[in-house]
Amino acid sequence: MKRLKFTPVLLILGLAALYFFNSAQASLDLKPNRNIVPTQTAVAPMPEPVVHGTDNTSVSHRIQVALILDTSNSMDGLIGQAKSQLFTVVNELVKAQRDSTYADVEIALYEYGNDGLSVSSGYVRKVMDFTTSIDDISEKLFALSTNGGSEYCGKVITTSLDQLEWTESDSALKIIYIAGNEGFDQGPVNFREACASATANHTIINTIYCGNYNEGARTGWAEGAKLGNGEYMNIDSDRIVVMHSSPYDDQINQLNMQLNNTYIYYGKKGRSYKLKQETQDKNQGSISLANSVVRAKSKSSRMYDNRMWDLVDAFKNDSTVLSDIDKSTLPDSLKSSSDDELKLAVNKNLNQRSDIQKQINDLYKERETYLAKNIEVGEGETLGQRMVKSMKSQAKHKGFVFKEN
DSSP states (O other): OOOOOOOHHHHHHHHHHHHHHHHHHHHHHHSOOTTSOOOOOOOOOOOOOOOOOSOHHHHHTEEEEEEEEEOSGGGHHHHHHHHHHHHHHHHHHTTEEETTEEOEEEEEEEEESOTTSOTTTTSEEEEEEEESOHHHHHHHHHHOOOOOOOOOHHHHHHHHHHHSOOOOOTTSEEEEEEEESSOTTOSSSOHHHHHHHHHHTTOEEEEEEESOHHHHHHTTHHHHHHHTTSOEEEEOTTSOOOOOOOTTHHHHHHHHHHHHTTOOBOSTTHHHHHHHHHHHHHHHHTTOHHHHHHHHHHHTSTTOOOTTTBHHHHHHHOTTGGGGOOGGGSOGGGTTOOHHHHHHHHHHHHHHHHHHHHHHHHHHHHHHHHHHHHOOOOSSOOHHHHHHHHHHHHHHHTTOEEOOO
């Protein structure tokens, strides 16, 4: 075999070839390869945004009451008792507190058994969603009328569970009061299934039969309350509610009129709500002076918050609200006021209101003391008395206590 001799020429040619080969390879490496997925640096996931909803403390301290009334022909007395004793119930509910925090109270209203209601609804109507506005509830109660009657208790209970916005908090107190005078088992919905749905939602069902206790028990009202973890009661719905008077009533009523003068309406619906306030005063006054006094007490409580239409309550809740007010919606006397003049007027009314409410509350305590000493409690109990007694008992099982504001 011949041995190759590496001459200088061959050496130079070899080095040149090697140089050009490496240059070409480098050029090829600079071109991106689209079939290769580029390496990514691991990035820690972004934290979930915090959603600020309803305050948990407020939700857990909530009391929701759905009042379901039979508005068939024979129930005029029941409706009358509800109108007369609404503010008696409110004045007790507003005392409820737990862990030194007062409860947020909401009331809803249903009617059933009225032939004026649609057949497709099962003769059931949601009159009012859960609300804290006692003027709204009072207005709706006074607008109720009776007619005919096909009373389906299971249907109205199920409908109220489905339609109302019940809180999901297990520590809240959720109560249904259903009152009527026909069999509890009537209608297309099995009342036992309706009661089971309520208890699954941690909602108590209290039943109030308008008539003989034993008759109500025989026709399913007692069983409904038992299945709903509530209380079965009966009332004489035709009994006239006697609201006793006291030597303090005239003075409290005069203070109530002064209280109304501290309200400054605003917004598109402000004036109509101010008129509603005055109308509901007249509605209670049409029953008796004592009824007006009991309502005045409610209007002097923390529950009577009208920030949605009253500038004084709105300012009390948020002092910056004055900067966003459309002055054209204010009373005539304030429409052309400057910002400073408006603030001065609101502060003046706020101080006056606080003073008037204190006077009403102080006189009302003296009124209660007087009635306790001088008035004998009559036999039998009305709708309002039954509701207050059972509500207090059931609230205590949830850890609520009842103290004066």
